[in-house]
Amino acid sequence: MTQARKIKPWLKATLELGPLLLFFVIFMRLRDKTVMLGGTEYSGFILATMVFIPVMVASTLALWRLTGKLAPMQVATLVLVVVFGGLSVWLNDPRFFKIKVTLIYLIFAGLLGLSLALRRNWLQLVMSEALPMRDEGWRILTIRLALLFLGLALANELVWRTLSETTWVNFKTFGLPAIMVAFFVLNARLFERYALPRDE
Template sequence: MIDQTDTRAVAKAEKSPFLRLALEAGPLLIFFVANQVVGAMPAIAVFMAALVVAVALSVRLERRWPIMPMVSCVFVLIFGGLTLWLNDDLFFKLKPTVVNLLFAAILFAGLATGRNFLKLMMGTVFELDELGWRILTWRWAVFFVVLAVINEIVWRNFSFSFWAGFKLFGILPLTLVFAMAQMPVLMRHQVKPAE
């Protein structure tokens, strides 16, 4: 049975964008610091553990399964496990490319088949008309492709340490700026609740 305090904590977690940001950025920050202190391979192991904890906390606090963080976590465990097992960081550097292209492919496939997967994932957060969902889906699909290309450019041309820092100080802020840039679409296509 859930007591009143626990219910308030869950409601607060669902409404707090800062808590969500901490749960998503925290493991990246831990990875960055661990890489600076102990090196790539131990940092990858620490990151894998931190991400599992963050997803578990998300599930516990929000009382729902966060789809994108969970998919990312599964891929981190697979690619991180391969990296540690084979002692080759190539697999870990490829993970963001594979995940971003997977998300883009799912969104593009949904658009091509008349299904809007972004709406399925975020329909409880935003109420938009169909055109708004289509615009957002196209933009996020293209953005995921851009993130994949950026990841490929960075890991192929810079050191592992630079790449690790860029994930935290480049990709994360870029994603936040892109998400905020979608506010005009959200406002213009928001469905007004019935009186």
């Protein structure tokens, strides 16, 4: 297995979060405007998506170049961003980009559920270096994370279908990452309970 190279934490955070924050800034500046490009009017949301896609591709490639490795979730996210973001731009319809978030979480939940059914904990394979735990701890965490992803998929559908575009952008930019951070903080006792002894 190829060992990922270490990079500075601030650089890693910039590459991972920078595209999303750039999308947020552009959308907030252009959300009440339309711009004519090639004879077609585009909303601020679509313009922000136009910028987000190539920046996301560039930042992911840079992360891969610097670390020598990408997580499966990063690859899946990039593919869905390009496909559904591209559809939103091509068809001038923001719904595809919003649905992309739902699909990402459903795919992750499905993969975690499948790994449990096959008795092969893929989450453990991906994260065991960062969180050394016993197998039972990984099984519990996988169940909880799969349920979280299902909940986030449902929440995304409710937000984009019933609330304003600005609310959805705020939810995607700040709400979803905050929920993920809170999830791992709330599971701190699980990590402690099932942590491997230091000599392992």
